[in-house]
Amino acid sequence: MINDVLKSLRRISRAMDLHSKALVKNHGLTTAQLLLMQSIRDNETATIGKLADEINLSQATVTTILDRLEERGMVVRQASKIDKRKVHVSLTDFGLEKVTNAPAPLQENFINHFNNLNEWEQTTMLSTLQRIAYMMDAEGLDAAPILQTGDLDSNLGSIHNKVGLDSNLNSQVAFNS
Secondary structure (H helix, E strand, C coil): CHHHHHHHHHHHHHHHHHHHHHHHHHHCCCHHHHHHHHHHHHCCCCEHHHHHHHHCCCHHHHHHHHHHHHHCCCEEEEECCCCCCCEEEEECHHHHHHHHHCCCCHHHHHHHHHHCCCHHHHHHHHHHHHHHHHHCCCCCCCCHHHHCCHHHHHHHHHHHHHHCCCCCCCCCCCCCC
8 A cells, every 4th residue: 555655646746747847848937937927917016025925935035036037028026106115026018928828837727626525525635645744754845836825725724724733733633544
């Protein structure tokens, strides 16, 4: 059974890797760049801080990504007219074209399937994945740019609260093998 579990984990990792490589090869964007550009498109008056919160990255990381996107002519930054400390970001026409023609991020397909599961299945999946992350010493790793966005965050957050689990896996989850 352990070989089947490991094989499934490798398939998940491989699917994420292949999707990421295809995105770069076919559209010239990394997953983080695409998620950031989608967030900019959806938040027309977005500040760097708001964008960082939206996609769960640090402001420094978002700034670095924006530097690259700005160099490629996909985004522009403008100081706020009201508060000079704030910087607003918007897509250029070229950036909007890129984000419009890019495929949906891998997590959107996952979110659609996840939302179609019964609540008990969602809860079981969350518990199992948290336990796997713990077993792989990966609970502290940030995977937000890959599979953590909008609807999924809301669903997992509510399930998380219902089953009494915290993000650090302080509570133990019992499994029957």
